[in-house]
């Protein structure tokens with residue numbers, strides 16, 4: 001039986017990542033807004049572009065706290081941010097959706113999102129992904145590390161020094177593997193299941209531009225930052 005132990009420096013690394021992850025959150029809670037009232041497709045589109053824009057800003061702040069990220073080549077830092085922003089937003093959305101809510105509220109939230117203006121064809125793959133995240137019952141440490149591992153994907157477009165990214169990502173993968181073994185001794189496959197979600201996340205993220213351009217709204221207006229990050233306009 002493998003004796004798994006978190007080292008002192010891994011504990012420090014964990015604390016830095018989780019603190020940064022919980023600090024750099026979306027300013028106001030989008031779920032609360034959606035539960036307060038039903039918005040029109042136009043209002044929902046505006047809300048989405050505002051949330052997605054602020055989420056990119058929050059993502060930049062979060063990555064600054066990932067040990068080793070700032071020592072990467074500057075252009076590679078940008079390539080990693082551009083390459084992971086959409087996935088990070090869907091992963092964040094899934095984590096918001098999987099939060100424990102008073103009974104019945106998750107159903108209301110799901111309904112509001114189904115009717116938000118998003119085109120029918122994307123509803124099923126999106127909620128399949130969200131529900132697969134819900135079913136993992138991830139703890140905050142796992143959520144923070146999974147987002148970090150997504151950001152540190154070496155094979156994003158235009159990354160020059162992939163080895164340097166791989167080295168940092170491997171540190172995070174090893175820490176997440178140990179956490180999963182310690183957290184779920186009776187579920188040896190749990191770590192593999194977590195990483196499997198990143199494949200689903202990448203597939204869902206392929207649709208992001210179409211999801212936005214097919215939104216039931218008359219005016220698909222995007223912020224300059226979203227035009228940079230999302231392949232729109």
Ligand SMILES: O=C(Nc1ccccc1)[C@H](C1CCCCC1)n1c(-c2ccc(Cl)cc2)nc2cc(F)c(F)cc21
Pocket residue numbers: 026030031034044045047048051052055089090092093094096097098109112113116118208211212
């Ligand atoms: O804001 C959002 N997600 C967000 C969260 C955190 C940070 C940044 C963005 C949007 C809402 C959706 C309803 C209209 C208003 C925006 N959102 C999405 C979502 C994102 C992108 C596309 Cl293309 C489609 C859907 N899935 C969600 C799940 C939740 F539990 C949820 F609460 C909000 C969710």
